[in-house]
Amino acid sequence: MIARKMRRASLLAAALSLPLSMSPLMTMPASAQWIVYDPTNFSQNVLTAARELQQINNQIQMLTNQAQSLINQAKNLASLPMSTLSQLQSTIARTQSLLTQAQNISFNVQQIQTTYSSTYGAAPTTGSNATLFAAAQTRWQNSVGAFEDSLKVQAGVVGNITTNSTAMTSLVSASQSASGALQAAQAGNQLLALQSQQLSDLVAVLAVKGRADALEQARTAASESQGQQQYKIFSTRSGYQPGNVTMFSGN
Template sequence: MKTRPRLLSVSLAAVLAGSLLLVQPATAFTVIDPTNLIQNTLTAIRTLEQINNQINQLQNEAQMLMNQARNLANLDFNIVNRLRSTLATTERLIAEAQGLAYDVTAMDREFARLYPDHYAATVSGDQMALDARERWKNTLDGLHTAMRMQAQVSQNLAQDESALADLVGQSQSATGALQAAQATNQLLALQAKQSIQAQQLQITQDRAASLELARQAAATERSREVRRRFHGDGTPYTPHPVRFYGN
């Protein structure tokens, strides 16, 4: 009978020992400091914010580089050759003008011959008639050149309208500052071309008007010379009464 209580004691001791062994790790946990935990959390948050800021900065720099690339992109459109072509057409019309040359030296020489301020006595009447015919031809040629220029400018307006539409489209679809500036420069080139063309047209019209005025002045001088020669250099005729049959 004494043996059984001893076994129970040994078993109970073993169970208690096992229980102590199981409970021992729970009592070994490290105590957490709340202040230290909050500080570590704030540090982690600040670190995360710095990383996000760096990411945003890199994204902004990438966008800035993309914008710079757009701003430096060249405009793949050039209208200068079209403008030069239409100007060359009007310049050709001026070069083909008949009559008095546009060259200053040649014009001065021909003008002095055909539009004199007075006729020398050695110039024959036939020569004066030939000169009058040539002056009339110069005036006609000047008017013809002016009308050809007017017709050509009228035709160029359709081309200018097409060029203007293309340039406006390029300007509106420009992706960067350089493309917009280049489109604007070509719009200014179109405006300059139209201004030059208007000056050319004005020159031909003024030339035609000047030729007509010069012709009229020369015709007046020719009439004066013809009248002078008709009267002659002697004593002009003076009327006096005539008596018939001694009356």
């Protein structure tokens, strides 16, 4: 670097030592243009460029925010990738099928009224012992069938516990990993549907258990009424009339 500076100084000294007669060759024409540096104008241009750059950056940031907002909206509108509706419907259908298999007296208000009046009403004042025995046998069969129906429904509901547990685990996992509001809401709705299905199973168990208890209580009451009627018929018969009895032939 020192040698370079010394070389520049030597060239400058040689140029200054040239005769003045050579100056016309070194002078520039009168029509040549000079570059003028204006510090004020340069500063204004720099400030203007800086402001425009800032506006561009602001617009870029605004577009970025809008894009992120659209992405968030898309996540909020995304549907849950799973559904347990068909599974819950199958479980409810199994319980309903067991209820429709109710023996002798089904879960029908009109049939219950008709059967109760004819089978569990007041004991008839007339009729043979065979008729009374047949009515008692029918009531006994109704009670036994009702207890069997109750056991079937209870077994079916217990079998649904495993299926419901699997569905609940899947829905809770989907709710916790939901990417948006819609997925979380749908997972919550399906959890409520699962809870409703479990409540319906509980109602079914209580219904068949109550039916069995009611039929047994009705059978007991009807048996007491029949016993009272049979005793009344027996007590109103005519008294004993003595008569001759032949014990051995010829004597």
